Amino acid sequence: MNINVKNLSKKFNNYSAVNNINFFLDKNKTLGLLGPNGCGKTTSIGMMLGLITPSSGEVLINNQNVNSASRNDLLSKMNFASPYIELPKKLTVKQNLEIYGRLYGVKNLKDRISEISEDLDLINFLNKKTGELSSGQKNRVSLAKSLINKPEVLFLDEPTASLDPDIGDFVRNYIEAYKKKNNITILLASHNMKEVERLCDTVIMMKKGEIVDRGTCKDLISKHGRDNLEDTFLKIARSNDGLV
Amino acid sequence: MDWYKIYGLSLRHVYLIKGSFPRILDLIYWPSIQVFLWGFISEFFTVNSTYYSNTVGVILTAAILYDFLFRSSISYNMMFLEEIWSRNFSNLFIAPIKISEIIAALTMTAIFRTLIGLVPAVLLAIPLFGVSIFKLGVPLIFLLTSLYIFGISLGLLVTAGLLRFGPSFENIAWASLFFLAPFGCIYYPIEILPESLQLIAKALPLVHIFEEMRNILINNTVNNLQIFKSVLISLIYFAIGVFVFYLAYYGAKKRGTLINIGE
Numbered sequence: 001m002n003i004n005v006k007n008l009s010k011k012f013n014n015y016s017a018v019n020n021i022n023f024f025l026d027k028n029k030t031l032g033l034l035g036p037n038g039c040g041k042t043t044s045i046g047m048m049l050g051l052i053t054p055s056s057g058e059v060l061i062n063n064q065n066v067n068s069a070s071r072n073d074l075l076s077k078m079n080f081a082s083p084y085i086e087l088p089k090k091l092t093v094k095q096n097l098e099i100y101g102r103l104y105g106v107k108n109l110k111d112r113i114s115e116i117s118e119d120l121d122l123i124n125f126l127n128k129k130t131g132e133l134s135s136g137q138k139n140r141v142s143l144a145k146s147l148i149n150k151p152e153v154l155f156l157d158e159p160t161a162s163l164d165p166d167i168g169d170f171v172r173n174y175i176e177a178y179k180k181k182n183n184i185t186i187l188l189a190s191h192n193m194k195e196v197e198r199l200c201d202t203v204i205m206m207k208k209g210e211i212v213d214r215g216t217c218k219d220l221i222s223k224h225g226r227d228n229l230e231d232t233f234l235k236i237a238r239s240n241d242g243l244v
Numbered sequence: 245m246d247w248y249k250i251y252g253l254s255l256r257h258v259y260l261i262k263g264s265f266p267r268i269l270d271l272i273y274w275p276s277i278q279v280f281l282w283g284f285i286s287e288f289f290t291v292n293s294t295y296y297s298n299t300v301g302v303i304l305t306a307a308i309l310y311d312f313l314f315r316s317s318i319s320y321n322m323m324f325l326e327e328i329w330s331r332n333f334s335n336l337f338i339a340p341i342k343i344s345e346i347i348a349a350l351t352m353t354a355i356f357r358t359l360i361g362l363v364p365a366v367l368l369a370i371p372l373f374g375v376s377i378f379k380l381g382v383p384l385i386f387l388l389t390s391l392y393i394f395g396i397s398l399g400l401l402v403t404a405g406l407l408r409f410g411p412s413f414e415n416i417a418w419a420s421l422f423f424l425a426p427f428g429c430i431y432y433p434i435e436i437l438p439e440s441l442q443l444i445a446k447a448l449p450l451v452h453i454f455e456e457m458r459n460i461l462i463n464n465t466v467n468n469l470q471i472f473k474s475v476l477i478s479l480i481y482f483a484i485g486v487f488v489f490y491l492a493y494y495g496a497k498k499r500g501t502l503i504n505i506g507e
Contacts, residue, residue: 012500043500049338052500075340086331088256095259102252103339129263145335 001062001077001152001185002027003048008057010043017043019209020057025202027152030179030186032196032217035206036237041189044206045155048187049080061153076104081146082157083139089131093122093141096130097148104149116144120174136167143171147178156188160195168192175199193230203229205236212236245348249341253349254356257323261357271357275311275365282307283373302461303431304375306454310430312362313391313450314421319357320399321406323350328411337502343493347486350403351396358392380460386471387453393478394449398424400485404492410501430454449477 003025010018018040025031033041046052048059050066059066061074087096094113101109117123120140125133130141139159146154159175160168172195179186179199190196196203197217205213205220213220213236217229226232261267282304327333336346369375377384402420405413427441428450434442445451452474459467496502 010500017500042503046500046503049334051334051337051497051502053494053497072340072342075338078338080334080338082334084331085334087335088260088326088330088332090263090330091256091259092263095255099252099256099259100335100339102255103249103336103341105246105248105340 003031003153003185003187004060004063005044005048006058006060008044008047008059009055010040010047010052011055016209018047018054021206021209021211023204023211023214025185025187027185028183029201030188030199032200032203033187033189033206034191034193034196034203034233039206040209041206042157043209045080045157045187045189049078049155050075076149077151078153078155079104079146079149079151080155080157081142081159083135083142083159083161084157085142086138087130087141087145090129092127092129093117093133093144094126096141097144100145101148106149112148112150116147120144121170135162136164139163139167139171143174150182152183153185154187156186156190158190158192159188160190160192168195172198193228193233197229205233207236245342245345250345250349250352253341253346254353257326257353258356260326261360268360271315271361272364275308275315275361276368278307278311279304279365279369279372283369283375301375301379302458304369304373305377305380305457305461306430308362308366308369308377309387309391309453309457310425310428311365312358312388313395315358315361316354316392316395317398317402317421318418319354320350320396321402323353323357324399324403324406325411325414328406334503343490347400347489350399354396354399355392358395380457381466383456383460383466383471386475387457390449390453390471390474390478393475393482397478397481397485400482400489404485404489407489407492407496407501424448424450427451428454433458447477449474449481452477 005021005023008018008021009016021044023031033044035041043052047054048066050071053067061078064070064074066074091099097113097116098109101112106112117126120143122140122144125137130138133141143159146156156175160171163171175186176199178184186199188196188199200217202216203214203220204211215223221227221229221232224232224235226235327336366377380387398420402413402416405416427445427448429437429445430450434445434451434455437445452470456467456470456474459465459470
C-alpha cells in the first residue's frame with residue numbers, strides 16, 4: 001500500500017500546525033519523518049491515521065481517502081505504535097492482544113498471538129498485567145499490538161524512545177527483519193538519527209509545520225556537507241530561515 | 245455491526261471486572277448501602293407517617309429502580325473514562341471499529357456491570373425488608389428497559405461532553421444523575437413540584453416510570469399508556485444522545501483531541 005499526502009494542512013484556531021505538506025511514500029518503503037519537537041509530526045501522523053480532520057488537503061492510502069466511508073477497510077490494514085499511547089494497564093498482555101486482535105478482525109487469533117509473542121519474546125510475561133511491565137517490555141507489547149493484524153502500513157512514533165541500548169537494538173533488529181520478511185510500508189517518526197539511517201529509505205525533514213527538505217539519508221548528508229544525519233538534522237533545525 | 249468486534253471490545257471491560265475484586269466489591273457496595281439506608285428510612289416512615297399504606301415497599305422499590313438508572317449511566321461513563329485514564333484512547337479510535345460498534349459494546353457491558361451491583365441488592369431486600377421489586381410484575385421489564393435506555397442516553401451525553409471538553413468533564417459525569425433526581429419524582433408524586441417544574445419533569449421519562457411504579461404498588465392497576473410514554477421518551481433521549489455523541493466525535497477530530505485526550 002502507498003501513502004499519498006496532498007496539500008495537507010491543519011490549523012488550530014490561528015495556529016498553523018501543518019502547512020501544505022506533500023509527499024508520496026511508495027509501497028514497501030520506509031519513510032523517516034524528522035523534525036524538532038512541535039514541528040507537526042504528530043499532527044501529520046494523526047491526520048494520516050484519520051484521528052485528526054485536516055483543515056485542507058487529503059491523505060490517500062492506495063488512492064482511498066483515509067476519511068472516506070471505507071475508512072474501516074483501510075484501518076484494518078494499518079496500525080500504529082507509540083510510547084505515548086498505552087494499552088489498558090490492568091489487563092494482562094494476552095488479554096490486550098486478544099482484544100486488539102478481535103478489534104482488527106484477526107482470524108486464528110490464538111495462533112497469531114503465539115506467533116507474535118514468540119517473535120517479540122513476550123512468552124514469559126503474557127499473563128502479567130501490562131501496567132506491571134518494564135518500559136522495554138511495554139514497548140515490545142505495543143509493537144506486538146501494532147503488528148497483530150499483519151498491517152500493510154505501519155506508523156511508528158519514536159519506537160525506541162526511552163529504551164536502553166540493548167532493547168532499542170532488539171526492536172530495531174526486529175523491525176528490520178520484519179520489513180524484509182513482509183510487504184509493509186512504514187512511516188517512522190524518530191529523534192534517533194542512527195535508527196533512521198538504518199531503517200529508512202527516504203527522509204522528510206519538517207520544521208514549523210512545513211517540509212523543509214527531503215531525500216535519502218546519504219543525499220541529505222552530502223547536500224548539507226555534514227558527516228552524519230544527526231549533524232544534518234541539527235543544521236536544519238537550527239537554521240533561522242526555516243526553509244533550506 | 246460486527247459482533248466479533250463488539251464482543252472483543254466488551255471483553256476489555258469484562259476482564260477488568262473479573263480481574264479486580266475491589267471493583268466487584270465497589271459495584272456491590274453502593275446498591276447494598278442504598279438498600280440498607282432506604283430500608284431503615286422507610287421503616288421509620290411506616291411507623292410515623294400515614295402517607296403511604298405500604299411505605300417500605302414503595303420507597304424501597306423506588307430506591308432500587310433509581311439505583312438501576314444511576315448504575316447504568318455511571319457504568320457507561322466509567323467504561324469510557326477507563327479508556328481515557330489508561331491512555332488507550334488513540335489505540336481505540338485507530339482500530340477499524342465504527343462509532344456505532346463502540347456505542348453497542350459500551351451499552352452491552354454497562355448492563356453487565358449494572359446487574360452485578362443490583363442483583364445482590366434486590367435479593368437482599370427480600371429477606372431483610374420483605375420488599376421485592378418483582379411485585380411490579382411484567383411491567384417491571386418495561387420500566388427497567390425504559391430506565392436503562394435513559395441511563396445509557398445520559399451516559400452518551402456525558403461521554404460526548406468528555407470528548408468535547410476532555411477529562412475535566414469527569415465531575416459532570418458523577419453529578420449528572422444527582423442533578424436530575426429532584427425532577428424525576430422518584431420518592432414523591434409530581435404534584436409536590438411547583439407547576440413550572442412539573443413541565444420539565446414531564447419531559448423526562450423518570451416521572452412516568454416512578455408514577456407508574458407507585459400506581460402499580462398502591463392501586464394495583466397498570467396504566468399501559470404511562471409505560472409506553474416512558475419508553476418512548478427514553479428512546480427520544482437515546483436518539484439525541486447518539487446524535488450528540490457523533491457531533492462530539494467529529495468535533496474532537498477537528499480539534500485534534502482524540503490523539504492526546506488522556507495526556
